[in-house]
Amino acid sequence: MARKAGSSKANQQKIKKALIELLQKTPIVQSCCKKVGIVRSTYYRWYNEDHVFRAEAEEALELSCDVVNDIAESKLIEGVRNGEFRSLKYWLEHNHEKYMPSRLETTKGESSDGKVVVYIPTNGREAGVPPIKMSG
Numbered sequence: 001m002a003r004k005a006g007s008s009k010a011n012q013q014k015i016k017k018a019l020i021e022l023l024q025k026t027p028i029v030q031s032c033c034k035k036v037g038i039v040r041s042t043y044y045r046w047y048n049e050d051h052v053f054r055a056e057a058e059e060a061l062e063l064s065c066d067v068v069n070d071i072a073e074s075k076l077i078e079g080v081r082n083g084e085f086r087s088l089k090y091w092l093e094h095n096h097e098k099y100m101p102s103r104l105e106t107t108k109g110e111s112s113d114g115k116v117v118v119y120i121p122t123n124g125r126e127a128g129v130p131p132i133k134m135s136g
Contacts (some may be wrong), residue, residue, distance in 0.1 A: 016046065017054055023060035027068060 015036050023030040033040050046053050079087025092099035 016050075019043070020053075020056045020060050021059060024063050025067075027061050027064040029061075075130075 001044070015038060019032055019036045022035055023029070026032055029043055030040050033043050043057075047057055048054075076091065080091050089099075093101060093133050
């Protein structure tokens with residue numbers, strides 16, 4: 001049986017629309033592709049070739065990521081309210097300067113012989129101790 005001209009294009013548009021609707025609810029491309037019956041490589045081919053589809057997919061993924069982030073944040077806050085240690089620790093380490101882990105900042109330069117040199121400063125507790133110098 002011969003296909004009607006354009007019927008696959010119309011079917012493709014239906015699949016794209018269904019895929020976008022799923023991506024608005026779930027930010028997992030693989031899962032959404034499976035539900036509409038396509039392989040992930042088809043999604044990425046459409047994504048790279050169809051600029052309208054790309055924009056719609058990006059917007060849908062952003063929306064669904066925001067929803068998942070809201071759920072995760074509400075669960076974290078719920079954990080803080082319930083006194084769960086891991087939630088408390090995470091919240092404080094990411095939102096209170098006193099509890100934030102030390103961050104290591106480095107600077108990169110070159111020595112006179114052209115080797116790359118990385119300077120790792122001390123944590124500031126040892127007054128007068130110069131930064132650690134690593135070269136290689």
